[in-house]
Amino acid sequence: MDRGSLQFHASITTSARSLRRYAADHDAKPRGSFMMKQNRHHERMTIRGHLQPASFVPWIMRHAAKLGLVHHITHASSDRIELDIGGAAELIDMMEMGCSLGPIDVWVETIDRAPASKKHMALRVVTGRLHLI
Incomplete structure (x- = not known):
């Protein structure tokens, strides 16, 4: 050598x-997933305004995934989008801030948050990711 x-x-x-x-x-x-170690909160986020669901829903899903949040869109229309979201409270706050700024083609007027009922939530694994249903 x-x-x-x-x-x-x-x-x-x-x-x-x-x-x-x-x-x-x-x-x-x-010792399990990082997300399982966090203090998990489940909330229903209702976004109101002049929304373009065709562009805003994928934007929401992409940013929730980047933050590591469990998410599921329950309603999407041009004036309201509702989603169930789960994760650390600080990350949900970041998601709310991001949604309030949103993409250029939407105008968000209000975002309401309420605790989601845990008995109506279930977690499922879809292609290796957790999704809230």
Whole structure:
């Protein structure tokens, strides 16, 4: 072995050893989903205004997914969109702020939030993601 390959081999061995040591020190065993550890809230969000559901509904779904929120659109019309949303309270607040600004082609007048009844909610897994139904 030449000197360069020895240094490369040593750095890989050191990196692997460091990872094992980090995992042992920090008990890096998976203990369930990150979302399951959060303080989960379930809310019904009602958005009113001059809305374009064809563009706003995909926008809502994309941004809720980026925030890691469980979501389900229950009603969509040109004057009202209702969605059930679940996740950390701070992330739901961020989603409300995002929806109030919305895409350029919608005008949001009000957003009402109310606690959603847990007995009417169920979680299902669709293509590896949690969705609220």
